[in-house]
Amino acid sequence: MNSLGSWLGQRLPLDKLDLRELTNEPVPYHLKRWWFALGGTPAYLFVVQIVTGILLAFYYQPAPSTAYNSVRYITEEASYGWYIRSMHKWGATLMIAAVVLHQMRVYFTGAYRKPREINWMVGMLLLICTLMIGFTGYSLVFEQLSYWGATVGANIADAVPVVGGLAKRMLLGGDRYNANTLARFYIIHAAVLPVTLAALVATHIAIIRLQGVSEMQFKDEDPSRPRSFNFFPDHLYTELIMGLALMILLSALATIAPAEMGPPADPLSTPEVIKPEWFFYVAFRWLKLFSGSAAVLSMGAVVALMFGWPFIDAFIRRRSRFQEASVWIGILGVLAILGLTVWEALVAH
């Protein structure tokens, strides 16, 4: 063993102390509370998505004539195909939910404020990237929702002034949905966006490491307790428990409500009742309330406001006496999103 150790040591000259320093970031004590350890959840689910996604890619065939049947094969014939596909589908749902919850936690605790503005914006990019992966993902099944969702999505891009037409043609590979479209969605879903997401996650974590996690003190805590604990092994154990709990939850969901096959895509018939996945209900309802360009531009404006929120918030706090205006604005925003989502969920049209 020793000779192997020295053989490796000569070829990988790692300093054990450096390694310990690198992996053992002190973790603020409040991360003992689950609510504050939500950032690791989407990261863990991302790994689940990569593993299940690679497995699905062994059978999936991204062409209009074959896609639906290959997903049907995965779901109905391949051994445990239903489980892998359902894990992937529920993993996506939980990942988006976890990203949103993590973002809400960061927002309502003001953790985006100076000097963490840049990481908030990286987080926004992660949110958009995650939603895009969700959107391109359900477009791949090539069921009715996939086809019409992709068509509507591309036409939303088209409604953006100046660059819209170009974006639509680049996304679809033509003036409308055509034989090349599915391959584009597939490569965007399975290569372009995951690589982008991984790079963004790395940036997100690197910035957290550079700045340290924002620390919080709670009233019911003993002030004499240590301010932080070790990442290894304490926080790693927390993450491992969360990972196990998530695997149990995913398996339960996959078993109780497995991913099913909707009606196959029919480019000539939009179903009488059509809805996107739940995380786009709010956008879908918004699109029914306003004309195309107005809806798309206002949604863009909301996203831009969210991006720049740390600076807007700082401006409000500097110039007015409403120091906690962000909390009320946040509550209003969450209620609006919830309201539109529930409205869309409850009605057929």
Add this chain to the structure above:
Amino acid sequence: MAQQETETDPHDLDGSRRRFLVGSSRLAMLAGLVAGYGAFGRIAARFLYPAHAEPRQWQFVADLKRLHTGESLRYVAPTGEPVAITRRGNRGDSSDFVALSSTCPHLGCQVHWQAQEDRFFCPCHNGVFDPSGKATAGPPADAGQSLARYPLKVERGLLFIEVPVERVVRGDGRPRAGGRA
């Protein structure tokens, strides 16, 4: 002893020639990188951009004599898209006819004809159109969008329509018949 790099050139006493050479070679390097990778980026973008517009063709629809004023027919394009063609005049040219697309101008879903309500309805975002294709409710009405009209022409007493010809197969691979319905 080998000559040292830092040794002053007797012809370049104030170092301006060296600075010029260093600066210009950096600039040349930068220009080369920008031009090289920029050209590759442009080629990649051009590669991803569709090589040609959606192919369209003129297709035969009907003999003018068989479609009287006020009558409609349902034409099915080679893509399978149904097109409602109505004759509204009797001049004998293409201005007599209107060929309505069934693709919603809002975000591209297929509208449904609802006979009881005498209207076209888009299930995606609740767009409503009257029989002439004019939007009467929903986002298309707010934006003043109507159902698109396909180009028509009359040659030797025959009506032709210009429609897209490439189609995307159904998810289950079941074919659809094109041509006249």
